[in-house]
Every structure is written in C-alpha cells, then in structure tokens.
Amino acid sequence: MALGLQSSRRNFLVGMGRFAAAAEVVRLLPGSAIAAEAAGTGGALCPPPSAWSDLARGVSGGVLRPEDPFFADVCRPNNLRYGATLPAGIARCVTASDVQSCVRWVKDQAMPFAVRSGGHNYAGFSTTPGLLIDMSKMAGAEPVAGKDGLVRVLGGTINSLVYKQMERLGRTITHGRCDTVGAAGFLLGGGIGFNMRKFGMASDLLRATELVTADGSLVDADADRDSALYWACRGGGGGNFGINTSFTLETRPAEPVTVFNLTWTTDLPRVLKLLLTELAAAPDEFGSKISVTIPSWQERCDKVPLSLSVLGQLHTSKATLKDIFASTWELADQRVVKENVPYWQGQDFLTETTFPYYYQEKSSYMTAARITDEAIAAMFDWAARMPATSMPVSFKFFQVGGAIDRMEPTATAYVHRGYDWLFTIEANWWRPTDSVLLIERALEWQQRFYDDVNRRTGAAGAFQNFPDPSLADWQRAYYGENLARLAQVKAAVDPAMLFTFAQAIRPA
Ligand SMILES: Cc1cc2nc3c(=O)[nH]c(=O)nc-3n(C[C@H](O)[C@H](O)[C@H](O)COP(=O)(O)OP(=O)(O)OC[C@H]3O[C@@H](n4cnc5c(N)ncnc54)[C@H](O)[C@@H]3O)c2cc1C
Known part of the structure; x- marks a missing residue:
C-alpha cells in the first residue's frame, strides 16, 4: 500500500x-x-x-x-x-x-x-x-588501423574513457579537465584545455566525423566528403546538424610536462594585472587558467578571503616557469610544482572532479593590451558586491592564443581566434538553500559584472561550449562571421529544423 x-x-x-x-x-x-x-x-x-x-x-x-x-x-x-x-x-x-x-x-x-x-x-x-x-552506451576509443596517430572515438564516450585509452596508446589531444564531460559536446563546440596553445582547439584536431542527419542517413564527413558539414562540426556546437556517432582525431605523443598550481593572497588586483599581461607573452608550450574565487556566505562568516590562483602545465620549453611568471613568481604565497612528470600523471594533478549543482556562466574573449588597471579595479569592486549564495563563484581567464591563432577564424566553425584570454564569470547556487530572490539578485549581479567588464576591456564573443541562456545576441556572440555559412549548412542538411533547441542554428 x-x-x-x-x-x-x-x-x-x-x-x-x-x-x-x-x-x-x-x-x-x-x-x-x-x-x-x-x-x-x-x-x-x-x-x-x-x-x-x-x-x-x-x-x-x-x-x-x-x-x-x-x-x-x-x-x-x-x-x-x-x-x-x-x-x-x-x-x-x-x-x-x-x-x-x-x-x-x-x-x-x-x-x-x-x-x-x-x-x-x-x-x-x-x-x-x-x-x-x-548516447552514453556508445562508448569507446580505438586507433584507426593503418593510420598513424588517428584515434576513433565513439559518439557517446565520456572524457575519462578517452583519457584512459590515450594513456594506453601514449598519445594525447587537446582535452579538458573534467572526467565526466562528453567528448561529443566538447569536440563539437570547439573544446578548450591546457594543450590548446600547443596543438590548437580540440576541434582543430578533428579529421573526420560520422553522423546521422535529419533524413536518417549515416554520413561520413571529412575534408573531402561532405566537407561543409565537416567544417560545421568543428565548432558549430552540439545538437545542430545531426547526431555524431564517431569522431576521428589526430593525436599527439604524450610527452612529460611540468604541472603547477600557484596562489596569491595579497595585492590581488596588481597581481592579476601582471599575470594577464606577462603570461600573454608565454611560449605556446605553456597553458594556464587564472581563477579569482569569491567565497560563499558561509565562507565569509569564517573570514575566508578572496583568492587568486593559476593552474596549468608547461611542455618542454626553453623558458622555465620562473621566466614565464616573471614578476609574479616571487609574489606567490604558495607554489605547488611537479616538474617533468609523465604526461598522464600530470593530468591526474590537473583533473577536476565535479558534482551536479545549479549554475549559469557567461563568457567573452579579451586581448591583454585592453585590460587596464581601471578594468581590473572594476572586477574586484564587482567581486566585493556579490550577493553571496551558498556556493563560491569564480571569475576566470583561460589562456588562449598560440596554435589557436595559426588557423583563420573562417577555417572551421570555431571563429574566436586572435585573443589572449577567454574570460568567464559564474553564478552558482544550491536549492532550496538559496532563495529564489537571492538567486535572482546573483544573476542580476552576474549580468552587470559581465556587461561592465566587457565594456571596459572591449571583450567580444562568447564560447559556444559555455552556452548562456541569458545571452541576447547569442548567434553573433558564438559564431561571428561564420554564422551565415553555418545557416547555409543547416539549410542543406536540416531545413525543417528537426534538430532544435533554444539556441539552435537557424537555416538560411
Ligand atoms: C564541469 C564542467 C567542466 C567543463 N570543462 C570544459 C573544458 O575543460 N573545456 C571545454 O571546452 N568545455 C568544458 N566544459 C563544457 C563542455 O565541453 C560542454 O558543456 C559540452 O557541450 C558538454 O558535452 P556533453 O556531451 O557532456 O554534454 P551534453 O549535455 O550531453 O551535450 C552538449 C550538447 O551537445 C549535444 N550532443 C550531445 N551528444 C551529441 C552527439 N553525439 N552528437 C551531436 N550532438 C550531441 C547535446 O544535444 C547538447 O546540445 C565543461 C563543462 C562542465 C559542466
């Protein structure tokens, strides 16, 4: 009963x-x-x-x-x-x-x-x-027979399985840090990670993909066959053109890396300005992410301060970490460095374990030269005004540039090339701990922070792999000058928009 x-x-x-x-x-x-x-x-x-x-x-x-x-x-x-x-x-x-x-x-x-x-x-x-x-049961990653360095990843594989297989093969790609992200969404939206300045975006390494299109056919798309669809699958975003059942990736040898996590607790605006300026000149072997973390309301009660950290890796390079960090090296309160470790062991240090929660993230792309002292001061001013929820939030700068810029913005659907930093600002909360009113205030704060910082730094665009439901002109922000061609591809393969969602590409 x-x-x-x-x-x-x-x-x-x-x-x-x-x-x-x-x-x-x-x-x-x-x-x-x-x-x-x-x-x-x-x-x-x-x-x-x-x-x-x-x-x-x-x-x-x-x-x-x-x-x-x-x-x-x-x-x-x-x-x-x-x-x-x-x-x-x-x-x-x-x-x-x-x-x-x-x-x-x-x-x-x-x-x-x-x-x-x-x-x-x-x-x-x-x-x-x-x-x-x-698609999660369609999982696996195998080398392509007779094609040196090519690995075929099945359409529903999650990152952890891709990494295990890459480790067995002694290979790597541009990959993220979160084990449970799906390779499909990651690759179709571009795919960022610490290797991107050396190898390019993950989608730059995509050599072929197989997908089921709206008419039900199974299509092989590569540089020679259905090349427009192949172009669109390299950054056009998941769920737009069909259901991808496999991805063939060009892999690279997994060579030893130095991994690090540096933190600063004093004079944060000055340190952030130095980091954003000096790291932008780093060699392509260097990959980093800067995070400024704003404590939750419980942490504020415990007097946990704002913190600034840089996590990343350095492939073999003439420059040392000390050279690259320049004036911020000695200012760091803590430096955890693991030098020259086997590649996948280094990734264990960098891996991010996450659990489901409630969030919205906003993103834009910046050039270092336009990030002024005044803009940095505004970021910290906004941080101080955050309506604290029960979860900490960060604003972050993922270091881009390097190999990403060696391809033209129109060479693939991933358009955002020629920048130094991918900026993001989070709003995180938990239910029912945080009230609806508090969440609304946090989202409003996030929007105002984002608009103000974008205006001051001339930031542009938004990363399609971090889709933002509150973004007004998302088409231009995600796809820029590639939007018209993406709409043509959509018109060719899915004119009736069988594949649709709130921010789906519309047919031309
Ligand atoms: C904790 C966390 C960490 C992250 N870290 C990174 C990172 O380091 N680098 C980075 O670039 N991004 C990162 N992301 C963003 C992530 O890459 C994107 O959200 C990606 O789209 C997620 O892919 P998924 O398959 O897990 O998601 P899903 O929600 O399953 O799919 C994402 C989109 O792709 C579509 N899709 C899914 N499978 C297929 C398929 N087989 N064929 C066609 N369309 C499909 C879905 O319909 C949806 O529109 C992170 C996200 C989170 C939450």
Whole structure:
C-alpha cells in the first residue's frame, strides 16, 4: 500500500515535470508543430504504448520509461537548474543504427527530443520533455588501423574513457579537465584545455566525423566528403546538424610536462594585472587558467578571503616557469610544482572532479593590451558586491592564443581566434538553500559584472561550449562571421529544423 502511494506520488511529480517542460517547449518554439502539440492535451508527448515497444525493438540498449528504476538518475543533467525537465522516455543507443531508429521514430511520432552524451551542457540543451536520445552506451576509443596517430572515438564516450585509452596508446589531444564531460559536446563546440596553445582547439584536431542527419542517413564527413558539414562540426556546437556517432582525431605523443598550481593572497588586483599581461607573452608550450574565487556566505562568516590562483602545465620549453611568471613568481604565497612528470600523471594533478549543482556562466574573449588597471579595479569592486549564495563563484581567464591563432577564424566553425584570454564569470547556487530572490539578485549581479567588464576591456564573443541562456545576441556572440555559412549548412542538411533547441542554428 505504502509502495502504491509512493509510486502514484512519483508519477504525479513526473507528470508535473513534463507539464512544466511542455510549457517550456511552447515558450521556446512559438508557432512550431511541436509547440502546438505540447500545448494540447498530451499530443506528441504521449504516443501509444505500442509506439514505445516499436522503439525498444530498434534500440539495442533498450528504452527506459519513467516507471523504470533509476530513470531519474539516468536523465539527471549536470546543471540541476534543468533537472526538472524529465523526458517521456530514454533511448539508450549503442550503434549508429539505433540512432537512425530514434531519428525515424521521433519524426513518425512528431516527438520533441534531445541528444545527450555527457549531459554537461550549461543551458539544459540536452534535456527534453520528449525522447532523450542517450548516447552514453556508445562508448569507446580505438586507433584507426593503418593510420598513424588517428584515434576513433565513439559518439557517446565520456572524457575519462578517452583519457584512459590515450594513456594506453601514449598519445594525447587537446582535452579538458573534467572526467565526466562528453567528448561529443566538447569536440563539437570547439573544446578548450591546457594543450590548446600547443596543438590548437580540440576541434582543430578533428579529421573526420560520422553522423546521422535529419533524413536518417549515416554520413561520413571529412575534408573531402561532405566537407561543409565537416567544417560545421568543428565548432558549430552540439545538437545542430545531426547526431555524431564517431569522431576521428589526430593525436599527439604524450610527452612529460611540468604541472603547477600557484596562489596569491595579497595585492590581488596588481597581481592579476601582471599575470594577464606577462603570461600573454608565454611560449605556446605553456597553458594556464587564472581563477579569482569569491567565497560563499558561509565562507565569509569564517573570514575566508578572496583568492587568486593559476593552474596549468608547461611542455618542454626553453623558458622555465620562473621566466614565464616573471614578476609574479616571487609574489606567490604558495607554489605547488611537479616538474617533468609523465604526461598522464600530470593530468591526474590537473583533473577536476565535479558534482551536479545549479549554475549559469557567461563568457567573452579579451586581448591583454585592453585590460587596464581601471578594468581590473572594476572586477574586484564587482567581486566585493556579490550577493553571496551558498556556493563560491569564480571569475576566470583561460589562456588562449598560440596554435589557436595559426588557423583563420573562417577555417572551421570555431571563429574566436586572435585573443589572449577567454574570460568567464559564474553564478552558482544550491536549492532550496538559496532563495529564489537571492538567486535572482546573483544573476542580476552576474549580468552587470559581465556587461561592465566587457565594456571596459572591449571583450567580444562568447564560447559556444559555455552556452548562456541569458545571452541576447547569442548567434553573433558564438559564431561571428561564420554564422551565415553555418545557416547555409543547416539549410542543406536540416531545413525543417528537426534538430532544435533554444539556441539552435537557424537555416538560411
Ligand atoms: C564541469 C564542467 C567542466 C567543463 N570543462 C570544459 C573544458 O575543460 N573545456 C571545454 O571546452 N568545455 C568544458 N566544459 C563544457 C563542455 O565541453 C560542454 O558543456 C559540452 O557541450 C558538454 O558535452 P556533453 O556531451 O557532456 O554534454 P551534453 O549535455 O550531453 O551535450 C552538449 C550538447 O551537445 C549535444 N550532443 C550531445 N551528444 C551529441 C552527439 N553525439 N552528437 C551531436 N550532438 C550531441 C547535446 O544535444 C547538447 O546540445 C565543461 C563543462 C562542465 C559542466
């Protein structure tokens, strides 16, 4: 009896989640067929049971429905802000043919859907009230026979598995720090990491990709075949052109690196200015991320101060860390340095373990020469005015430049070349600990910080892998001069926008 009550309460909550999510679809896609269906009494979100059975027969990893154990765990996104949008079902794809079955099915059923690999999209674009096409069982990374240094990564593989395989092969790529991010979302949106100044963006290393397009066909895209689609998959952003079932990457030998974490606690504005100026002149072998961390309200009670740190790595280089850090080296309060360690051992030091929480992140690209003392002072002034939530927040500077700038902005869909720093400002919170009012104030603070700092530094653009649902002109910000060509590719492969979400590329 108790079980029955629990079960019906859970179904009620699931139903409420779907209702809220359907309302979200209507808001996001006014006038679309999906919106009309979702606004009705169920429509596209409630296909007959036989349709679910048909789908299950075509998907080798099976289909989960809300009554199945662990359903809510499987569909929980990294950003819990979007965790209430529960799908009607989850298709667990293992093969490209499973993906084709899903594409056929969502079209037959006029069902909204989203594609998910690692589930780390910042803006909830891999959540849906319809069918969640879960790629996470399509995982693996193998060398391509007869092609030295090429590795084929399957469409749903998460970073940790890619890294394990690279380590076994003695190879590496440009990669991030978070183990659970999906390779698909990471690569399709450009992909940044400490190797990018030496090897280029992760998407610069993409040599071919296989994807299921809106008409259900499985397409091989590379420099010679479907080259426009290949161009678009190198930075055009996940979920826009089809469902990628594999990525072929050019890898590099994994050679020893020096890894480090330096921290400063005094005179932070001066140190930050020096870092942003002096590190910008570092050789391409150097990769870094500067973080200024603003304490949570509990930490403020404990008198935890603002902190400034630089995390990164140096490949073999004529310059030493001391040369590169120049005047900030001696000013550091703490220097943790592991010199010349095997590459993947060094990555253990740099790896980031994260857990799902609530957040919004805003980003833009800066050149060092335009970051004035006055702009730095404004950043710290904003930091002091943060309406503190129960989670610390950081503003960060990911060091770009180097090999990234050796390709033209139009050479691939990733347009942001010619900058020194990728700036980000976070808003982080927890529910229900932080009130709705406090969260609204934190988001308003974030927006004003971002607008003011962008104005003062002439910062431009935004990183498509850090999608920001509050960004007004996101098309220009993510894609700049490449937007028109991306819209043409979209028109060629998906004119009816089968693949859609709030910030999806529109067909020309
Ligand atoms: C903790 C954390 C750390 C991060 N670190 C980095 C970093 O170091 N460097 C960096 O560049 N980015 C980083 N990111 C951003 C991350 O790369 C992007 O959010 C990326 O899109 C996530 O990919 P995913 O597969 O995990 O996410 P998902 O939410 O599964 O997918 C992201 C987008 O791609 C689509 N998609 C997913 N799979 C496929 C597929 N197979 N084919 C086509 N479309 C697909 C989804 O529909 C969605 O629109 C980080 C994000 C988080 C949360």
